[in-house]
Amino acid sequence: MATAPNDSEEELIDQFLSQRGHETASWETEYNKKQCPECGGIHDTEAVTCSVCGWSPGQ
Template identity: 60%
Template sequence: MASAPGSSGDDMFDEFLASRGHEQTTWETEYNKKRCPECSGIHDVDATNCTVCGWQPGE
């Protein structure tokens, strides 16, 4: 079965983990940019950490 356009398996996986008590903190997306969930700094999609506050996914 194919997934709907624009959806990803990551969303389903995150929901699975969250339903079992695992907190998932990841980048928020804004158009074609990433937004830091800690300080709301905007970054290119290839960013691996926030250059404003130093946050990294998984911390």
């Protein structure tokens, strides 16, 4: 049975991907909200673009 990766495993995976040119930034989660990794703005889970700084995943 597979388990969810812990923070250190996620960091290793992100480091591996970023070294190979892949974008690894994504929304952070805070309770039932999304948090922008650029400015820290809090948004509903349906948000696709930060209304504070304009960031979106894949930029």
